[in-house]
Amino acid sequence: MLVVDKLGKTYGTGATQYEAIDEISFEVRRGEFVCIVGPSGCGKTTLLKAMAGLHSPTRGVTRLNDRAVTGPPAEMAVVFQEYGRSLMPWLTVKDNVLLPLRSRKMSSAERKQRVAESLNSVGLGAAGEKYPWQLSGGMQQRVAIARALAYKPDILLMDEPFASVDAQTRGDLEDLILKVRDEFGVTIVLVTHDIDESVYLSDRIVVLTNAPTRVNEVIDVDLGKPRDQVETKELPAFAHLRAHVYRLIRHREAEQ
Template sequence: MSIVTPVRLSVQGLAKTYRTKSGDVPVIADLTFDVHVGEVACIVGPSGIGKTTLLKCLTGLQPYTAGVAAIDGVPIDGPPQEMALVFQEYTRSLMPWLTVERNVRLPLRHLRLPAAEREERITAALAAVGLSGAETKYPWQLSGGMQQRVAIARAIAYRPEVLVMDEPFASVDAQTRFELEDLCLRIREQFGMTIVIVTHDIDEAVYLSDRVVVLGERPARVTEVIEIAFPEPRDQLRTRALPEFAELRTRIFEHIRKAG
């Protein structure tokens, strides 16, 4: 019998309309889906469908027009303390004048943690992303993949309930991308976080997800929510070679091509 976990992030009837001089422009309409505790959920859809707008609404960076998005039943009406965000452009999110350790320390300043717990979080986060020993380096001394690891370490040191990632691996090479995908899965296991990823990469979505939320139509609606249950642990070679992997990739691609 499968274990049903509680819903962590709930989106019900969410809509967003921009008001312009020429009239209202609806971007997303009536989006409904759930992400359960400890899941990795990927949001995919054609370019311009409204994925970034949805992300801004989920992270409280932008108010939604109708419906509700909630964490553990509490509506999101501003940036939630239970959430951390990792951007695609790590070069813009990291402070180049701060060392790796100080970049990771940055979001902990307002939490008023005991000194010992703060240091433990920083040490554990850097170890989790494979950057133990790089504390005194500066971002500009690191490769792109290592810089993104710093950004991820900063987010997990905050210990959010929900980690939201916006195209987090789009700016790195293919090999580094595979490594960061596996890092994402390890973080979920180690820290028990619920992870929501916006991505254009269908293969990435299929590999990482417990469920994939496919957006289509305009204004954007949920075309399908696809649950994925590959054998664990997932492996870049064995998992991607499964017949089900190709079937799911084709199924999602057909949705996106039709919407595009």
């Protein structure tokens, strides 16, 4: 579904030139949940923005459904880490979720139904008249997820979406995104610095090197379904995968 083909990104020129991404290639299959992890500062967010068409790569290409991504594709939605900056504080929760639907050709009744379905799917069916600043951080991120789901994208990109919440809320949001992935049938690519999160959520993990970044390894995750915050993380296979990813990242950081 999504192909990243020899993608590279260089900033500046001459003596100030900085090669953020050397050459990255991998694929995402339809319906898959893929996590991208790597050493701190390796260019994970730069990669995601290039995949989303939010900035242009210096070389290489991303293809979605066999078409080159040259700008934000209509079939794609993005959820960012800083939910406080992506939600409009002067709009109610339901109006925030409605926002991307205003450009879609559909009736007012259909828009209203989509908003209600999306809010219900993230457990905020009764919060539509509240404002983002009246909600906790975890609830605000649920609003951001609901807004993306209301758009009904084929693929959802997420940039460290749970990094700004506490551990318990993070676990709840991880389980939520697995639930809505199955409910909406959406393909998900999630950038994270959290190794446990990448193993818990993924069908496959793309492990990156230090900048200038390349793909270190692509790891299949076979932990079965459904997944549980306690039972899954007690599995020997989970511990093995976590240790393997950690070794890859620590080895690369040590080389820096």
